[in-house]
Amino acid sequence: MPDEASFTLDPRLAQDTVPLGNLPLSRVLLMNDANYPWLILVPRRPNLVELIDLDNSGQATLMIEIAQAARALKEITACDKLNVAALGNTVRQLHVHVIARRKDDPAGARPVWGTVPAQAYAAAERDRLAGALRAALGLR
Amino acid sequence: MPDEASFTLDPRLAQDTVPLGNLPLSRVLLMNDANYPWLILVPRRPNLVELIDLDNSGQATLMIEIAQAARALKEITACDKLNVAALGNTVRQLHVHVIARRKDDPAGARPVWGTVPAQAYAAAERDRLAGALRAALGLR
Numbered sequence: 001m002p003d004e005a006s007f008t009l010d011p012r013l014a015q016d017t018v019p020l021g022n023l024p025l026s027r028v029l030l031m032n033d034a035n036y037p038w039l040i041l042v043p044r045r046p047n048l049v050e051l052i053d054l055d056n057s058g059q060a061t062l063m064i065e066i067a068q069a070a071r072a073l074k075e076i077t078a079c080d081k082l083n084v085a086a087l088g089n090t091v092r093q094l095h096v097h098v099i100a101r102r103k104d105d106p107a108g109a110r111p112v113w114g115t116v117p118a119q120a121y122a123a124a125e126r127d128r129l130a131g132a133l134r135a136a137l138g139l140r
Numbered sequence: 141m142p143d144e145a146s147f148t149l150d151p152r153l154a155q156d157t158v159p160l161g162n163l164p165l166s167r168v169l170l171m172n173d174a175n176y177p178w179l180i181l182v183p184r185r186p187n188l189v190e191l192i193d194l195d196n197s198g199q200a201t202l203m204i205e206i207a208q209a210a211r212a213l214k215e216i217t218a219c220d221k222l223n224v225a226a227l228g229n230t231v232r233q234l235h236v237h238v239i240a241r242r243k244d245d246p247a248g249a250r251p252v253w254g255t256v257p258a259q260a261y262a263a264a265e266r267d268r269l270a271g272a273l274r275a276a277l278g279l280r
């Protein structure tokens with residue numbers, strides 16, 4: 001993938017997540033927040049802020065990877081709805097949230113961002129979910 | 141487009157927006173909220189809830205249309221950041237928000253949903269923005 005060597009993950013994203021591995025375009029991260037099963041995809045190209053900073057081919061690949069992440073979460077979690085979002089209001093590096101929502105989760109009908117404080121996973125639960133997601137996404 | 145005849149727009153989306161026209165897949169709506177220049181894309185196929193309810197071809201087309209909407213907003217508005225999201229926490233029909241954000245807009249670093257009440261456009265401003273967006277998107 002061109003420019004991958006000069007990609008560096010935003011330190012805030014690195015701090016808040018567990019790395020699951022790399023899809024062809026995106027690094028896949030598991031948000032360390034037991035309130036919601038929550039993946040973040042970060043395209044491994046330098047200096048991306050907006051979806052439209054990716055070329056057409058990159059946008060198409062990103063959509064394929066978003067769908068893979070969404071299907072993996074739907075398979076593994078008992079979710080009622082998926083949320084997909086590229087916001088970037090606080091972390092500018094382009095990243096896409098793919099979140100499994102339940103009607104009875106702490107955010108309810110609200111968006112998850114800023115609603116309740118993140119709740120770190122217990123190690124065993126984190127490892128179990130990370131393992132299931134890696135398997136569903138074909139990551140090692 | 142298959143199944144388009146049986147597509148009906150969710151009444152809540154219809155009520156909150158001004159229709160701008162149809163791209164090949166999506167109906168394009170302007171949110172009637174002067175706080176933020178805010179487009180909504182609604183794929184015109186029946187019974188869609190999740191992005192992954194679209195087939196691969198529909199997903200690819202939707203990404204192209206998201207990028208068109210994002211570029212149109214970036215051209216026309218003095219925005220600092222774009223937000224792109226398919227949430228569906230309150231309206232289940234699949235719809236994608238494409239929102240032009242400014243650092244000094246009413247939501248600041250927060251997401252727009254539920255942050256401040258919508259502020260309807262004055263008719264002249266609504267028509268000016270709708271016209272500029274239709275032109276940028278090639279809609280009639």
